[in-house]
Amino acid sequence: MKKRLFDFSDVHLYVVTQTPRAGQTYLDMVSAACAGGADVIQLRDKSLSARALFRLAKDLQALCDKTGTLFILNDRVDVALAADVDGVHVGQEDLPVRVVRQMMGHKKLIGCSTHSTAQALAAVGDGADYISCGPLFATPTKPDYAPVGLDLVKEYRRLVRTPFVAIGGIDESNVAQAIAAGADRVAVVRAIAGAADVAHAARSMKDLILKAKAGRS
Amino acid sequence: MKKRLFDFSDVHLYVVTQTPRAGQTYLDMVSAACAGGADVIQLRDKSLSARALFRLAKDLQALCDKTGTLFILNDRVDVALAADVDGVHVGQEDLPVRVVRQMMGHKKLIGCSTHSTAQALAAVGDGADYISCGPLFATPTKPDYAPVGLDLVKEYRRLVRTPFVAIGGIDESNVAQAIAAGADRVAVVRAIAGAADVAHAARSMKDLILKAKAGRS
Numbered sequence: 233m234k235k236r237l238f239d240f241s242d243v244h245l246y247v248v249t250q251t252p253r254a255g256q257t258y259l260d261m262v263s264a265a266c267a268g269g270a271d272v273i274q275l276r277d278k279s280l281s282a283r284a285l286f287r288l289a290k291d292l293q294a295l296c297d298k299t300g301t302l303f304i305l306n307d308r309v310d311v312a313l314a315a316d317v318d319g320v321h322v323g324q325e326d327l328p329v330r331v332v333r334q335m336m337g338h339k340k341l342i343g344c345s346t347h348s349t350a351q352a353l354a355a356v357g358d359g360a361d362y363i364s365c366g367p368l369f370a371t372p373t374k375p376d377y378a379p380v381g382l383d384l385v386k387e388y389r390r391l392v393r394t395p396f397v398a399i400g401g402i403d404e405s406n407v408a409q410a411i412a413a414g415a416d417r418v419a420v421v422r423a424i425a426g427a428a429d430v431a432h433a434a435r436s437m438k439d440l441i442l443k444a445k446a447g448r449s
Numbered sequence: 450m451k452k453r454l455f456d457f458s459d460v461h462l463y464v465v466t467q468t469p470r471a472g473q474t475y476l477d478m479v480s481a482a483c484a485g486g487a488d489v490i491q492l493r494d495k496s497l498s499a500r501a502l503f504r505l506a507k508d509l510q511a512l513c514d515k516t517g518t519l520f521i522l523n524d525r526v527d528v529a530l531a532a533d534v535d536g537v538h539v540g541q542e543d544l545p546v547r548v549v550r551q552m553m554g555h556k557k558l559i560g561c562s563t564h565s566t567a568q569a570l571a572a573v574g575d576g577a578d579y580i581s582c583g584p585l586f587a588t589p590t591k592p593d594y595a596p597v598g599l600d601l602v603k604e605y606r607r608l609v610r611t612p613f614v615a616i617g618g619i620d621e622s623n624v625a626q627a628i629a630a631g632a633d634r635v636a637v638v639r640a641i642a643g644a645a646d647v648a649h650a651a652r653s654m655k656d657l658i659l660k661a662k663a664g665r666s
Contacts, residue, residue: 281542282524307499309527314548325498331531 240362240395243302244445245438246272246419248399250373250426251279261430262292266299268434270424271417274321274343276306289315304343309335319343319361324351329358343397347380349387356394363392364419367400368410373421374400382413389414404440411444457579457612460519461662462655463489463636465616467590467643468496478647479509483516485651487641488634491538491560493523506532521560526552536560536578541568546575560614564597566604573611580609581636584617585627590638591617599630606631621657628661 247270252261262273273296275289289305293315296303304319305312309332312320319341322332329344336342344355346363355363365388367377379400388396398415403423410418420437427433464487469478479490490513492506506522510532513520521536522529526549529537536558539549546561553559561572563580572580582605584594596617605613615632620640627635637654644650 282539282544283542286544286548308525310525310530310544310552313527313552314544322499325500327499327503327527327531331503335527335530 240417243271243395243397243417244441245270245434246274246397246399246417247424247434248274248276248306248419248421250421251277253426258288259291259295261425262295264430265424265434266296266301268424268431268436269438270301270434272302272304274304274306274419276321278307282308282311285311286314289317293317302341304341312336312340321345321364329355329360333359345399346396347377348384349391352388352392352396356392360394362395362397364397364399365415366398366419368398369401369406371401371422382409385410385413385415404437407437407440408444411441411448416445417441457634460488460612460614460634461658462487462651463491463614463616463634464641464651465491465493465523465636465638467638468494470643475505476508476512478642479512481647482641482651483513483518485641485648485653486655487518487651489519489521491521491523491636493538495524499525499528502528503531506534510534519558521558529553529557538562538581546572546577550576562616563613564594565601566608569605569609569613573609577611579612579614581614581616582632583615583636585615586618586623588618588639599626602627602630602632621654624654624657625661628658628665633662634658 247265249261252258265273275292289311293303302318304321305317306321307326309320309327321343323345329342332342341361343362344360346352346355352363365385367374367379370379385398397417397419398410399419402410402418402420407418424430424433464482466478469475482490492509506528510520519535521538522534523538524543526537526544538560540562546559549559558578560579561577563569563572569580582602584591584596587596602615614634614636615627616636619627619635619637624635635658641647641650
């Protein structure tokens with residue numbers, strides 16, 4: 233059931249976690265996102281200790297294995313290695329992709345957040361398996377970044393052969409624009425991880441992505 | 450000039466950094482601590498990004514190499530590996546020592562914070578090269594931990610063959626008590642890294658440690 237690593241051809245919906253609300257756990261959130269059709273889950277929590285992240289990452293990898301969903305950890309290469317997860321996602325302020333590749337080897341997935349074509353081409357040159365492109369729209373998740381806009385998606389579509397994921401402020405109201413601009417995959421944080429019904433939100437978003445992709449061709 | 454790794458017999462003074470004050474840099478602080486006779490420097494800064502920590506750790510390792518001072522990074526095993534520093538120090542909420550050893554191999558030093566004999570023996574059993582014992586006295590650096598007191602130093606002296614470092618609220622007024630209780634090494638944060646004259650504070654503390662050890666035998 234497990235997807236072959238590095239194969240992003242079937243990846244449409246990439247869900248990034250956020251801190252669970254009262255009464256919700258990460259296991260609830262991720263389980264519901266997987267049930268709703270998420271193809272990749274990224275755990276991102278800068279507030280957890282390495283020990284807590286290590287335990288949680290092992291549990292979430294096991295959960296994702298049940299549905300063949302890829303599981304990626306944000307930033308902490310050491311915890312990703314210790315918990316033997318599918319991959320790690322680094323930003324421009326995390327360890328450089330080239331260094332991460334030396335530590336992770338080629339059996340693990342490495343993703344990298346990029347905000348310009350220069351950053352995209354650098355990440356790809358350094359060996360990233362996929363990159364993100366964003367933030368597409370204004371988002372409270374990354375208040376310090378100005379939106380890059382749909383034109384950058386068009387540029388990536390034209391210039392970048394490595395799979396890229398559009399991210400940043402994407403919800404049901406604007407996902408079709410991201411796809412129309414050339415994104416084959418979108419990453420969603422708040423509109424899924426923060427939804428009252430996470431599984432329903434994931435399913436609904438996945439449908440919108442698939443419809444928009446079908447309508448594009 | 451470089452000390453052989455794992456040899457703690459010449460280690461008396463272990464300095465842990467704190468965030469530099471305005472106008473001061475980590476390079477100033479560490480350079481002065483080394484000049485003042487620190488045998489080990491530990492960089493501990495939870496607020497820096499992995500990228501910033503990576504750059505800083507490489508610079509501080511190069512600086513410490515000049516005086517043969519051991520350089521240890523707190524918590525981030527991935528950054529420690531990437532920057533090729535002498536070792537890593539983990540706490541009870543960081544990655545487990547056994548897991549860290551698998552990642553770091555036997556050419557790197559692993560230290561572990563312990564707060565009881567049970568934790569000490571577990572860390573030693575898992576392969577720590579040295580452990581810390583503390584917080585000895587009340588300290589603003591670790592407000593959530595109750596002081597363990599001098600009796601725990603006496604217990605470690607009796608039970609633990611692995612080198613241990615007394616830590617927590619140690620300054621010029623109380624360092625002799627830590628040594629008298631059986632500590633061969635003390636770690637200092639605020640009283641050195643936060644001193645107006647870091648080199649002078651380190652030199653003065655090192656003298657007090659050596660005198661107290663000489664007076665003990």
